[in-house]
Amino acid sequence: MSDAVFEIDPDIRLARTLPARVYSDPDLFRAQRDSVFARTWQYAAHDDLVKVPGQVFPFTLLPGALDEPLVLTRDLSDQIRCLSNVCTHRGTVVVEGAGHEQQLRCRYHGRRFTLDGRFHSMPEFEETKDFPSPADDLPQVGLGAWERFLMVSLAPAMPFEEAVAPMRARLAGLPFNALVYDAAGAREYLVNANWALYMDNYLEGFHIPYVHSSLAATLDYGEYAVELERYLVLQLAIAKPGEAAFALPPSHRDHARSIGAYYFWIFPTTMFNIYPWGVSVNVVTPLAVDRTRVSFLPFVWDGAKRETGAGAGLDRVEREDEAIVEAVQRGVRSRLYERGRYSPAREGGVHHFHRLLAEFMQSR
Ligand code: FES
Ligand SMILES: [Fe+2]
Incomplete structure (x- = not known):
């Protein structure tokens, strides 16, 4: 499909509305996952869900569109974070339920992360070379707060403040x-x-x-x-x-x-x-x-x-x-x-x- 199909004239008096296919074509919907949803700020939660240090709140970002497993934490220095909730070892989901934790521990083979996402420890890895590296930390996800409301973005095309100012x-x-x-x-x-x-x-x-x-x-x-x-x-x-x-x-x-x-x-x-x-x-x-x-x-x-x-x-x-x-x-x-x-x-x-x-x- 050519780009011209999506052109919307900047002059509303001349413009025509979105082509009907944008609302009904499954391929265009799939393309929006990366082009639109991954690059913009999405509502995640209100801050009461991570009110005190040690509180963790796992959630799936846009189920059906992005299906990204994420976790909100309030770390021990009182910072709210949004982290990937996928273990950097073999990729299982780390935190299954909301609760209070000192660390995040993967239940598959026991890898531990601090609440700010850094790799902490892992059994049976003494002989693994160049380990751990930053790639073994849980990736941080963009997080913004407007008043009590938390929004996240995987690959933001704009700073959070530009969106909400x-x-x-x-x-x-x-x-x-x-x-x-x-x-x-x-x-x-x-x-x-x-x-x-x-x-x-x-x-x-x-x-x-x-x-x-x-x-x-x-x-x-x-x-x-x-x-x-x-x-x-x-x-x-x-x-x-x-x-x-x-x-x-x-x-x-x-x-x-x-x-x-x-x-x-x-x-x-x-x-x-x-x-x-x-x-x-x-x-x-x-x-x-x-x-x-x-x-x-x-x-x-x-x-x-x-x-x-x-x-x-x-x-x-x-x-x-x-x-x-x-x-x-x-x-x-x-x-x-x-x-x-x-x-x-x-x-x-x-x-x-x-x-x-x-x-x-x-x-x-
Ligand atoms: S997948 Fe997490 S420790 Fe193996
Ligand atoms: Fe209405």
């Missing part, structure tokens, strides 16, 4: 230290659609009056705003009079606006939705070309505001989104549809995402 600046001063994870309120959805269709839908408020009647009742559609950054899109949901909104100090640039929600998206798969009640982290896991898992992880700083305004009824809104996105997946397989055009007034976020996806898929 606009969000860090915009939300400084909100009470992130008070956040409590609401495990009972977490939800997982399986969507029969390509991950990028789910993102397209997330990145525009255009469909809100058509698809989300309950949400639309709380928002001022005319004031809905989109801001584009290099690797990030911010959508601002402006509350109707009387609906829940942030009370921001006079020094804050959004003080004069009645913000019902900040919807931050970090290219390609992570969303931080900030509501007056707290943060809903939405994580998209691309499982296959036409299957996507979406996780909603709620972190609460003001439980009394939970079911108010744009932050209310999130389960209903998600089901409405799922139904429409699954309908798009059926449509993009059509022999009679190739690509569309954008609304410059309403689809700047979708256009920005398509430009990023085109950029990354070309630079394989």
Whole structure:
């Protein structure tokens, strides 16, 4: 397939949307593993999972797309690390479950690593030459923290700070230290659609009056705003009079606006939705070309505001989104549809995402 297929005109007034094949061709999905997912920052965990030195938390990065076994540790000098969770001897997974450890010990032949990933010891290797070497340490994986949230990248194409700086600046001063994870309120959805269709839908408020009647009742559609950054899109949901909104100090640039929600998206798969009640982290896991898992992880700083305004009824809104996105997946397989055009007034976020996806898929 020629690169030209992925060209998205930088001028949204001239541009055509992504070719339908990007959403339905298994070869293109496979190519995205290295060209997109391995090179970008993905949500990993919140820092409570590695709260004290010695705590370890193994996880698989993007199961279905990257399937990379990783482990978060807090080492004895109180540093959080992300390490490969694959033993440097013969390649078994080292840490099988979350817990507290002095060292990481491989249960296959007893190789030990310190919590910062360095090789520590190994039985029966006295006669092995040039051993140990740095190649026997567990590889370190790129790790970044925004407030309480940890993101990782195998081979980042951009520094973490470049990806998150606009969000860090915009939300400084909100009470992130008070956040409590609401495990009972977490939800997982399986969507029969390509991950990028789910993102397209997330990145525009255009469909809100058509698809989300309950949400639309709380928002001022005319004031809905989109801001584009290099690797990030911010959508601002402006509350109707009387609906829940942030009370921001006079020094804050959004003080004069009645913000019902900040919807931050970090290219390609992570969303931080900030509501007056707290943060809903939405994580998209691309499982296959036409299957996507979406996780909603709620972190609460003001439980009394939970079911108010744009932050209310999130389960209903998600089901409405799922139904429409699954309908798009059926449509993009059509022999009679190739690509569309954008609304410059309403689809700047979708256009920005398509430009990023085109950029990354070309630079394989
Ligand atoms: S595979 Fe880990 S010690 Fe052999
Ligand atoms: Fe929606």
